[in-house]
Amino acid sequence: MPPISRRLADLLIEPSETLDVEHKGWIDIVGNNDHRATLAKGLIALANHGGGSFIFGFTETRQGVVPSPDRPADLAAYTPDTVNAVVVAYAEPSFHCDVNIVKGPDGLQYPIVSVPGGHHVPIKAKRGPGQAPVIAQPHPNSNPPYTWPFENLIL
Secondary structure: OOHHHHHHHHOOOOOOOEOOEEEEOOOOOOOOHHHHHHHHHHHHHHHHHOOEEEEEOEEEEOOEEEEOOOOOOOOOOOOHHHHHHHHHHHEEOOOOOEEEEEEOOOOOEEEEEEEOOOOOOOOEEOOOOOOOOOOOOOOOOOOOOOOOOHHHOOO
């Protein structure tokens, strides 16, 4: 097992949420905009924190973090292309995530999204679930664009 896979598999031994590890149950990241927005929110939070891991397939309970019962039959949707399409649709500026399918100690596979940190500007959401992208509004103290009259132009 390559070192990165070993390190990611360690996150599945005793799963717990921290500032750099986020767990979510099995969400539909292809067809459900509410679920896509939930994924984007978690990825943006991790990116702004300095990076981390977003793990699908776990639910928080009173007993701690446990495997989610609603496991899909197929994990084909959990790809870098699908995850990064969510980032492009919901985050500004966008960033690139890696996705690895990692075998847990229970023998089941879990998608783990590696989120980069170290961004030069804060990442923000540019839309909510089912919304068109947000257009930046001018600051209230901004002056409106002004065009000089042609006659004031000195040649």
